[in-house]
Amino acid sequence: TQLLEQSPQFLSIQEGENLTVYCNSSSVFSSLQWYRQEPGEGPVLLVTVVTGGEVKKLKRLTFQFGDARKDSSLHITAAQPGDTGLYLCAGVPIDNNAGNMLTFGGGTRLMVKP
Amino acid sequence: EPEVTQTPSHQVTQMGQEVILRCVPISNHLYFYWYRQILGQKVEFLVSFYNNEISEKSEIFDDQFSVERPDGSNFTLKIRSTKLEDSAMYFCASSEGDPGTGAYEQYFGPGTRLTVT
Known part of the structure; x- marks a missing residue:
């Protein structure tokens, strides 16, 4: 079973902070x-x-895939209240050639306070 | 922008009844999936479907479940003899498929909330 572990599970920050x-x-x-x-x-x-x-950038969001393709990170610059939500990572294991099933992490629940 | 649609948005059924959850994938997509998410838990893969047959299924997807693409647009998940523990959000997803890069971007529908009483 391929597990994806996300951290932190919960994150509460002030508007303008990075995470x-x-x-x-x-x-x-x-x-x-x-x-x-x-x-x-x-x-x-x-x-x-x-x-x-x-590395991919989407406005204030920067995503990185690890060199060994075992890990990834999401960095948000100058977080805004609109960024509040549950962020999930999901991957297709390399040995999965048949159905392309996604394995999901447990998610990070982000709250950005104004 | 094309999107995956699902009906109904909420289904309440009694234990032992059969339910059919419906999905309309994005029109040019070739791969179709069902996932479920029990409240407070991870999204879990159920089954993938390609070229009119199941390509992969999880341990959850036992004989109680079946999938069908009855026409060129719909993709259905049938759950026979529902149990209390089948209560969950059920998500349909579809992907175009990109064999060259291995990137199979999956786009999810809004989900059907199934409540078994």
């Missing part, structure tokens, strides 16, 4: 995706990283 969320595994993933989920809704795709060491 980093981590997604770690002992397994290798062929790709890793970050989602944001609002209560009662489906996960919304933010970014996909594929190449080890890859």
